[in-house]
Amino acid sequence: MEPGRFAFIIHPGDASQYANKFPLTRHFPETVVENLFALAPAIKASYITGIKSEFNTAEGWFVGCTLTSRQFLRLPHWFVMRKIIGAARLAERLGAKIVGLGAYTAIIGDAGHTVANNVGIAVTTGNSYTVAAALEGAKLGAGVMGHDFSQAEVAVVGAYGSIGSACARILAREVKYLTLVGRNEEKLEALARQILQETGLAPRVSTDISKTLPKADVVIAVSSSVDAIIQPEDLKPGAVVCDVALPRDVDERVAAVRDDVLVMDGGVISVPGNVEFNLDFGFPRGHSAACMAETMLLALENRYHNFTLGRDLSVVQIDHIASLANKHGFKVAGVRSFHRAMDDGAFQKIRENARRKRARLLGQFQPVS
Numbered sequence: 001m002e003p004g005r006f007a008f009i010i011h012p013g014d015a016s017q018y019a020n021k022f023p024l025t026r027h028f029p030e031t032v033v034e035n036l037f038a039l040a041p042a043i044k045a046s047y048i049t050g051i052k053s054e055f056n057t058a059e060g061w062f063v064g065c066t067l068t069s070r071q072f073l074r075l076p077h078w079f080v081m082r083k084i085i086g087a088a089r090l091a092e093r094l095g096a097k098i099v100g101l102g103a104y105t106a107i108i109g110d111a112g113h114t115v116a117n118n119v120g121i122a123v124t125t126g127n128s129y130t131v132a133a134a135l136e137g138a139k140l141g142a143g144v145m146g147h148d149f150s151q152a153e154v155a156v157v158g159a160y161g162s163i164g165s166a167c168a169r170i171l172a173r174e175v176k177y178l179t180l181v182g183r184n185e186e187k188l189e190a191l192a193r194q195i196l197q198e199t200g201l202a203p204r205v206s207t208d209i210s211k212t213l214p215k216a217d218v219v220i221a222v223s224s225s226v227d228a229i230i231q232p233e234d235l236k237p238g239a240v241v242c243d244v245a246l247p248r249d250v251d252e253r254v255a256a257v258r259d260d261v262l263v264m265d266g267g268v269i270s271v272p273g274n275v276e277f278n279l280d281f282g283f284p285r286g287h288s289a290a291c292m293a294e295t296m297l298l299a300l301e302n303r304y305h306n307f308t309l310g311r312d313l314s315v316v317q318i319d320h321i322a323s324l325a326n327k328h329g330f331k332v333a334g335v336r337s338f339h340r341a342m343d344d345g346a347f348q349k350i351r352e353n354a355r356r357k358r359a360r361l362l363g364q365f366q367p368v369s
Contacts, residue, residue: 004058004299007091008100008292009084010045010281011065011072013247020280021045021064037066038075042087044094045279051296052273053328058299061094062279063087065105069226069247072104080108081115088119097304098122100295103246107224111162112309124298124307126291131166131313132322133267133290134244136332138220141240141264144335144347145354147217155179155216157209157230157249158223160187166313167220168203169195178203181212182223209234218242220266221249232257237361238354242266246289255338260353265336269293272329284341287333297324 012018015030018037025033045062052058065087072080084105091099099121101112106125116123142149154171158164159180172178172195180188180203188205196202206212213219213234219241221230228251235241237260243250244266254263267290268283275286283289288296298307301324308317325331335342 001056002302004051004056004060004296004302005095005097006058006060006100006295006299007063007094007096007098008060008102008295009042009063009065009087009091009105010102011067011069011105013069013103015068017068034068034071038071038083040066042066042083042090044090046277048275048277050273050275051271051300053300055328056300056302057273058296060096060296060299061091062277062281063091063094063099067104069104072108073226077109084108085115085118088115088121088123092119092121096121098124098295098298098307100292101125102289102291104224106291111311112306116306116309122298122304122306123309124295125162126289126294126308127163127166127313128308128317128321129269129294129297129325130163130244130267130290131170131318132325133269133293133332134163134167134220134222134242135170136322137244137264137266137268137335138218138240138242140332141242141262141335142218145238145240145262145351147238147240149218150175151177152217153177153179153215154218154220155181155206155212157181157213157219157221158225158245160184160191161222161224162311162313163244164220164222165191165311166315166318167222169198170315170318171220172199172201172203176201179212179216180205181207181209183207213239221245222266223249225249228252230254235261237261237357238351240264244290252338260350260357262335262342262347262350263337265339267291268333268336269325270331270333271296282339284333284336284339293325293330294321297321297328297330300324300328
């Protein structure tokens with residue numbers, strides 16, 4: 001089989017991240033750096049080597065789209081799309097046969113269709129494997145914390161988005177208690193009706209995180225919010241949160257003040273082989289986001305046709321990419337929390353802290369005899 005050749009489009013979360021590649025930028029105000037790079041063409045950020053499964057090898061490139069997260073949301077749509085297409089065309093010139101859209105490049109516009117129509121190579125958003133990895137991670141975390149997943153109260157934050165709706169539709173086949181959380185009640189109700197028709201389960205809907213999450217045992221967070229929307233006071237003692245969103249949905253204060261909950265870095269995948277990404281993009285050595293891994297998997301298979309495009313994700317495709325991951329040895333990378341690996345000792349401490357906090361809360365509401 002011919003070695004796979006792929007590219008994956010990345011972009012900085014904020015202007016400070018340009019310093020990883022261009023150290024001089026740290027000496028300039030963020031707005032100056034943002035405006036400067038908005039006018040720059042896409043860049044080859046790194047060359048990726050060493051991906052090897054039992055069946056094939058692959059090489060690729062990180063291609064940088066020079067817009068920050070907030071610029072994707074604030075700049076004119078036509079300008080943003082031109083930047084994304086420019087990055088995809090650079091991937092094609094480098095020799096990639098499939099290009100993956102990362103972070104906001106997969107969200108803006110029609111989730112990949114316009115990009116695919118303007119380049120000569122295959123395109124995928126990577127969202128199918130993101131869903132599969134999120135669900136696998138949530139189940140892993142629930143088991144660690146002692147929850148019976150099928151009986152747990154499960155909430156999906158960002159439920160009517162592309163990834164959230166697919167997660168919710170699959171979860172509805174496996175759990176009894178499901179709540180869909182988002183800002184738009186009409187969209188939540190429409191998704192709830194679809195799930196009822198498909199599975200017979202009637203999910204609850206909520207637009208209020210602060211009232212809903214304190215009841216949830218397991219939370220899958222997949223919103224496209226620029227800012228963190230899950231705060232320390234929102235979570236139940238002993239809760240598991242699988243945070244798949246980029247940028248994060250869970251505020252970093254949770255790690256500092258809630259030692260009784262498990263917040264997992266969702267969608268972190270261990271890549272087979274001795275992979276060298278040659279770029280610090282926030283993941284430990286040999287690991288990637290699930291959306292990146294989907295692009296690698298398709299390259300290893302020489303599947304050079306459009307795969308995950310648009311917002312209506314196919315459950316069949318999600319099952320298929322999960323089977324390819326199993327074939328090639330891609331795995332959810334255990335349990336990581338805010339970029340740190342966790343072990344049995346850490347899990348035991350969280351469970352004990354949760355037990356103590358539940359006991360204190362229960363004591364506050366006991367009637368006085």
